[in-house]
Amino acid sequence: MDKTIIAHDPDEMEEIGIEIASDLEDGDLVSIVGPLGSGKTTLTKGIAKGLLITDVVVSPTYLLAREYRGRLSLHHIDAYRISTLAEFAEVGLDLYLPPEEGVTVVEWPERIDGLIEISDFLIRIDLLEGGPRRVDITKKGLRR
Numbered sequence: 408m409d410k411t412i413i414a415h416d417p418d419e420m421e422e423i424g425i426e427i428a429s430d431l432e433d434g435d436l437v438s439i440v441g442p443l444g445s446g447k448t449t450l451t452k453g454i455a456k457g458l459l460i461t462d463v464v465v466s467p468t469y470l471l472a473r474e475y476r477g478r479l480s481l482h483h484i485d486a487y488r489i490s491t492l493a494e495f496a497e498v499g500l501d502l503y504l505p506p507e508e509g510v511t512v513v514e515w516p517e518r519i520d521g522l523i524e525i526s527d528f529l530i531r532i533d534l535l536e537g538g539p540r541r542v543d544i545t546k547k548g549l550r551r
């Protein structure tokens with residue numbers, strides 16, 4: 408399902424997330440790469456909606472991780488302030504990378520060595536001139 412979609416506003420960004428969610432399976436790891444403020448959390452909100460999660464999804468930046476229950480549970484991790492898998496192990500979050508159950512979505516995955524390589528989906532967001540975002544979705548399917 409490799410594809411590129413242009414999102415002109417946050418609603419379109421969420422729609423992309425909803426579409427991605429329909430393709431997610433138990434145990435999937437999703438990496439979202441993109442510059443500061445590009446829409447990683449917004450896309451994750453769409454993924455949560457697609458997984459029939461009714462809780463409000465907020466940025467996990469200061470808590471490192473948040474968990475929600477839906478069709479599959481969603482583990483939402485922000486690696487902005489963490490740089491190694493060992494640091495995640497120290498706080499007990501390494502079992503979500505990849506997840507033993509449910510789906511993990513990681514913002515700033517490039518901060519953790521080897522994480523993008525083991526991801527099932529790689530999503531890359533780029534800022535376009537004037538505000539819209541280009542979203543590149545790559546399904547890697549390494550572990551299926």
Ligand SMILES: Nc1ncnc2c1ncn2[C@@H]1O[C@H](COP(=O)(O)OP(=O)(O)OP(=O)(O)O)[C@@H](O)[C@H]1O
Binds near residue numbers: 417419
């Ligand atoms: N496609 C889009 N077009 C225009 N604005 C958008 C789009 N997607 C998201 N935004 C807006 O950009 C801002 C930042 O979004 P968001 O918090 O999702 O980014 P982020 O990549 O998670 O940021 P951070 O790097 O701080 O984690 C929000 O105001 C959001 O509504």
Ligand SMILES: [Mg+2]
Binds near residue numbers: 449466514
């Ligand atoms: Mg964010």
